[in-house]
Amino acid sequence: MFTRNLILKTSSLKPVERMVRSSAIFRPLVSRFIAGDSLEESLKACQTVLEKGIKVTLDYLGENTATEAEALAAKATYIQMLDRIATVPAFAAFTKNPPAGKIQADPLNISIKLTQCGLDQGEAFAEANYREVLSVAAKHGNFVRLDMEASDYTERTLAMIERVWPEYTNTGTVLQSYLYRTDDDLERMIAIGARVRIVKGAYLEPAAVAFPDKAKVDDAYVRQAKRLLTAGFYPAIATQDETIINELNTFVRKESIEKSSFEFQMLYGIRRDLQEGLVAEGYNVRVYVPFGDSWYPYFTRRLAERPANMMFMAKSLFKG
Ligand SMILES: Cc1cc2nc3c(=O)[nH]c(=O)nc-3n(C[C@H](O)[C@H](O)[C@H](O)COP(=O)(O)OP(=O)(O)OC[C@H]3O[C@@H](n4cnc5c(N)ncnc54)[C@H](O)[C@@H]3O)c2cc1C
Structure with missing residues (x-):
């Protein structure tokens, strides 16, 4: 946790950001985690993922818009994504013949951020944008997930879900x-x-709101994932932690939980072997595919999760 926090703190410094953004050395690592700058590039990456029997959630990178105009532009992109996804053959086939039952494991949905809908510019403004996105998604039979951001936004994100519910049930969030x-x-x-x-x-x-100790986070994760597997509605178990995944799969077998009642989720570019192995065992797997040129904050969070990524970069820097 110490290394993770150090990486997050250092990368938030403006000179570090300028250096990472402008240096070609970081490009290979950036493109490992980010599917492209444009929607069309990212859809090509999605196609490769879909062909492996893996579902996708598409993310237009960006957070904390500084003006209403920026938020409106992000909303327009979200709507463009939903309109374009509706034409992807795998999605069109799914909406034409949705599987029976109330669980709908849509093959390609979107994940968005409330601070990209303009939450910093005003709650009512962000809500209006979010509702517009939800109404377009509902028209296409699609689903929109609100990513969870820093803890300042947790309560407002959950309250937002409760406010649009049950008018819009094609949405959910992250805990x-x-x-x-x-x-x-x-x-x-x-x-x-x-x-x-x-x-x-x-x-x-800060330790005032979150466990500083990784072991405590892992314990909470397993407990909460099990609660969702037994009582949640089509939960997403989003982790690359193989030990936890194995423990949860044992739990699923023991409790006779239907594999179709939940999905695993992983990030684009991380543990492809694990993603494909789970699909081969009959589990639903979805990959979170980010695109766009505002990749810096997302990229630094990925570096912080695995110090080895940072070492790889440092070595390249010294070699260069
Ligand atoms: C689909 C998805 C959506 C997410 N959405 C959100 C969100 O909305 N809000 C939020 O706060 N967080 C989100 N996260 C990030 C999450 O909070 C964790 O930071 C991230 O998943 C790493 O934790 P882990 O569960 O994989 O476990 P860890 O204990 O961090 O990692 C377990 C193992 O996974 C592998 N691994 C993990 N991360 C990396 C990496 N970056 N590079 C290479 N290998 C890695 C390593 O082998 C590592 O040992 C999301 C994660 C996923 C998978």
Whole structure:
């Protein structure tokens, strides 16, 4: 956790950001995690993923818009993504013949951020943008997930889901096991039947709100994932932690939980072997595919998760 926090702090310094953005040395690592600058480039990457029997959630990179105009432009891109996804053959085939039952494992949906919808410019403004995106998604039979951001936004994100519910049930959010509050939040989302993606948490948080100790985060993660597997609505178990995945799969078998009632999620460019292995065992797997040129904050969170990524970069820097 110390190294992770150090990387997050250092990378937030402007000179470091300028250096990483302008240096060609970082490009190979950036393109490992980011599917391209444009929607069309990212859809090519999605196609490769879909062909392996893996589902996708597409993310237009960017967060914390500085003006209303920026937020409106992001909303327009979200809508463009939904319109374009509706023409992707795998998605069109799914909406034409949705599988029976109430669980709809859509092959290609989107993940968005409330601060990219303009939350810093005003809650009512962000809500109006979010509702517009949800209404376009509903028209196409698609699903929109609100990613979870830093803890300043947790309550506002959950309250937003509760406000649009049940007018829009084609949405859900993410809960982070590193936050002390998450057991309670989990019950809030289970109570309304919203889809939850459970993650460990990727932001720099103070000990006042989040476990500083990784072992405690892992314990909370397993407990909360099990709760979702038994009581949640089509939960997403989002982790690359193989030990945890194995433990949860043992739990699924023991409790006779249907494999179709949940999905695993992983990030683009990480543990492809694990993604494909789970598909081969009959599990639903979805990959989070980010695109766009505002990749810096997302990229630094990926570096912080695995110091080996940082070492790889440092070595390239000295070699160069
Ligand atoms: C689909 C998806 C969506 C997410 N959405 C959010 C969100 O909305 N909000 C949020 O705060 N966080 C989000 N996260 C990030 C999450 O909070 C964690 O930071 C991230 O998943 C790393 O934790 P881990 O569970 O994989 O476990 P860790 O204990 O961090 O990692 C376990 C193992 O996975 C591999 N691994 C993990 N990360 C990397 C990496 N960057 N590069 C290479 N290998 C790696 C390594 O082998 C590592 O040992 C999301 C994660 C996923 C998979």
